[in-house]
Amino acid sequence: MRHLVLFWALLKKEYIYLKRYSFNTISGIITIYLVFLLIFYGVKALGGANFGDTLEGIVVGFMVWTFAIFAYSDLSWAMIQEAQQGTLEQLYMSPLGFGWVAISRVAATFIFNGFIVVLLLLLMMFTTGKWLHLDFLSLTPLILLTVAGVYGIGFLMGGLALVFKQVQSAFQILQFVFVFLIAAPPDKLPFMKFLPLSMGTQLIGKVMIGGVPLTQLPLHDLLFLVGNSAFYFGLGFLAFKLFEGIARDRGLLGHY
Amino acid sequence: MKLVLEVKELTKVYKQRRGENVLAVDQISFSVWKNEVVGLLGPNGAGKTTTIKSIAVLIKPTGGEIWIDGVNALKDQKRSLERIAAVLEGNRNIYWRLTPKENLEFFVGLQGHSVRRTRGYIDELIELFKLKEKQNTPARKLSRGMQQKLAIACALVKQTEILLLDEPTLGLDVEISYELRRILKEMAQRGERTILLSSHDMNVVQDICERVIIINHGRIVTDDRVENLLKLFRASAYRFKIEGRLAQEQELALKRRFPLLEVEATDHRTYIDADLEGSNEIYEVIEILKGGQARIESIDHKEPNLEEIFLQIVKGDKR
Numbered sequence: 001m002r003h004l005v006l007f008w009a010l011l012k013k014e015y016i017y018l019k020r021y022s023f024n025t026i027s028g029i030i031t032i033y034l035v036f037l038l039i040f041y042g043v044k045a046l047g048g049a050n051f052g053d054t055l056e057g058i059v060v061g062f063m064v065w066t067f068a069i070f071a072y073s074d075l076s077w078a079m080i081q082e083a084q085q086g087t088l089e090q091l092y093m094s095p096l097g098f099g100w101v102a103i104s105r106v107a108a109t110f111i112f113n114g115f116i117v118v119l120l121l122l123l124m125m126f127t128t129g130k131w132l133h134l135d136f137l138s139l140t141p142l143i144l145l146t147v148a149g150v151y152g153i154g155f156l157m158g159g160l161a162l163v164f165k166q167v168q169s170a171f172q173i174l175q176f177v178f179v180f181l182i183a184a185p186p187d188k189l190p191f192m193k194f195l196p197l198s199m200g201t202q203l204i205g206k207v208m209i210g211g212v213p214l215t216q217l218p219l220h221d222l223l224f225l226v227g228n229s230a231f232y233f234g235l236g237f238l239a240f241k242l243f244e245g246i247a248r249d250r251g252l253l254g255h256y
Numbered sequence: 257m258k259l260v261l262e263v264k265e266l267t268k269v270y271k272q273r274r275g276e277n278v279l280a281v282d283q284i285s286f287s288v289w290k291n292e293v294v295g296l297l298g299p300n301g302a303g304k305t306t307t308i309k310s311i312a313v314l315i316k317p318t319g320g321e322i323w324i325d326g327v328n329a330l331k332d333q334k335r336s337l338e339r340i341a342a343v344l345e346g347n348r349n350i351y352w353r354l355t356p357k358e359n360l361e362f363f364v365g366l367q368g369h370s371v372r373r374t375r376g377y378i379d380e381l382i383e384l385f386k387l388k389e390k391q392n393t394p395a396r397k398l399s400r401g402m403q404q405k406l407a408i409a410c411a412l413v414k415q416t417e418i419l420l421l422d423e424p425t426l427g428l429d430v431e432i433s434y435e436l437r438r439i440l441k442e443m444a445q446r447g448e449r450t451i452l453l454s455s456h457d458m459n460v461v462q463d464i465c466e467r468v469i470i471i472n473h474g475r476i477v478t479d480d481r482v483e484n485l486l487k488l489f490r491a492s493a494y495r496f497k498i499e500g501r502l503a504q505e506q507e508l509a510l511k512r513r514f515p516l517l518e519v520e521a522t523d524h525r526t527y528i529d530a531d532l533e534g535s536n537e538i539y540e541v542i543e544i545l546k547g548g549q550a551r552i553e554s555i556d557h558k559e560p561n562l563e564e565i566f567l568q569i570v571k572g573d574k575r
């Protein structure tokens with residue numbers, strides 16, 4: 001019960017931020033949307049009609065990328081910001097444990113990001129005329145699984161930021177690495193499916209473009225995705241715990 | 257009385273990648289009883305913040321134990337955190353984009369407490385800290401003093417047994433500093449909380465605390481009730497008022513005999529401040545003064561304040 005109370009408090013705070021800084025949110029969406037249009041019509045002009053599948057792939061890939069960027073930057077930037085404000089130490093003093101605080105925050109932002117991404121997706125589909133299958137029942141767990149690996153990376157970077165402080169430039173580089181992970185086809189590059197995002201993006205594509213429901217996706221692919229995400233999430237969280245220990249030892253939780 | 261906080265041989269060494277290790281806290285031990293208000297007094301770098309953060313398990317100590325209400329804080333962090341709230345370094349610790357009211361509600365939730373059931377207390381705190389007018393203004397637009405008050409209110413709203421305050425009045429203008437002191441003092445007098453506060457401002461400690469622990473170079477120099485310290489020093493602090501100036505050899509003789517003695521000369525007078533034990537030492541001073549031209553106008557008991565006591569103790573510690 002108390003755990004839910006804490007989750008609710010974090011949800012409420014995120015909501016207030018989103019509302020109070022809606023200008024930032026909206027301008028962010030517009031920027032992403034413009035970049036999307038640039039790429040979409042760029043590819044279309046280059047390849048013409050025989051790129052039909054690719055064009056739909058771009059919509060899916062862009063959606064996953066947006067989700068990944070939101071998930072990842074939210075977590076790692078938040079860590080820096082909270083350390084700067086001195087609120088990170090307060091979060092660490094919650095009797096329900098920082099682990100639960102972090103998970104609640106991730107869950108809260110996932111919900112809000114979900115709404116934003118759906119909005120963006122509708123916008124993208126509307127302007128391009130590429131209407132994809134929006135089977136939310138199948139998509140929600142798939143997206144959650146796909147993005148979980150990214151949250152792992154977010155935790156890793158957050159941990160690095162706690163100890164080494166100046167890691168912003170690495171943050172930005174990673175955003176482009178995500179593009180590669182999403183865009184490179186795992187069929188042609190088999191090792192890709194061992195990296196985060198790749199496998200999940202492929203499965204999401206099958207649901208959205210091919211109209212295949214979750215229950216009819218190959219079981220071994222789904223299990224592979226579960227394993228992959230659990231691995232990256234677990235690894236990231238473990239690394240975070242390690243850096244957190246170092247930060248506690250060096251007295252760095254309140255410094256930035 | 258109930259023991260609520262026990263610090264046993266707390267030691268913290270900051271290991272540095274370059275250069276020497278820093279021994280910030282060196283085997284500090286002290287206890288705090290329920291409803292006590294204890295001041296942690298010490299100059300910059302004495303180890304106050306390190307001690308407080310160790311109690312709040314934000315820093316991992318190198319050695320020692322911390323017991324909070326019978327709970328081993330280093331082993332059972334969550335349970336000990338139920339009993340602790342802390343404000344570290346003044347006006348940080350709050351969300352600058354949230355209003356005072358939203359901040360208070362958030363910290364209630366962070367503790368896992370129901371906002372609905374705490375509503376009355378939230379309003380009470382807004383009233384007490386005079387935040388009513390600004391309760392719907394984002395915290396970043398408040399003055400530093402207001403932010404600092406809000407940070408303390410956010411710690412209080414968790415309704416924990418123990419309140420840790422690191423330099424609560426640092427950087428505040430006099431008016432707000434007094435207001436804060438008044439609030440803390442009243443809270444202490446009502447016996448609502450157990451407070452451990454650090455400061456290097458002795459006036460703050462003398463004003464609010466019943467007991468003071470003076471630390472320097474990571475070690476405890478004294479741990480006593482404020483009134484005892486004042487009494488102790490009242491008994492031995494003397495001020496000699498002298499017409500004219502001391503001869504050089506007189507001053508040297510005095511300082512040789514009493515190294516901590518201080519001489520201050522104005523145009524027509526000389527003042528000698530000294531800690532003297534018993535009348536024999538007073539006579540010794542008089543004996544030395546008799547040798548020259550100087551005439552003793554008066555010998556007075558000095559009213560000491562904590563600041564002087566602190567300076568003497570810390571000076572003595574350094575030698």
Ligand SMILES: Nc1ncnc2c1ncn2[C@@H]1O[C@H](COP(=O)(O)OP(=O)(O)OP(=O)(O)O)[C@@H](O)[C@H]1O
Nearest residue numbers: 250251252270278280299300301302303304305306
């Ligand atoms: N994170 C850290 N890493 C390395 N050394 C540190 C760290 N924090 C504090 N120190 C050192 O430890 C010693 C004690 O510092 P601490 O901050 O506990 O003192 P303080 O009494 O709070 O001082 P102040 O009045 O300046 O706040 C100082 O020498 C300080 O330089």
Ligand SMILES: [Mg+2]
Nearest residue numbers: 304305306422
């Ligand atoms: Mg300090």
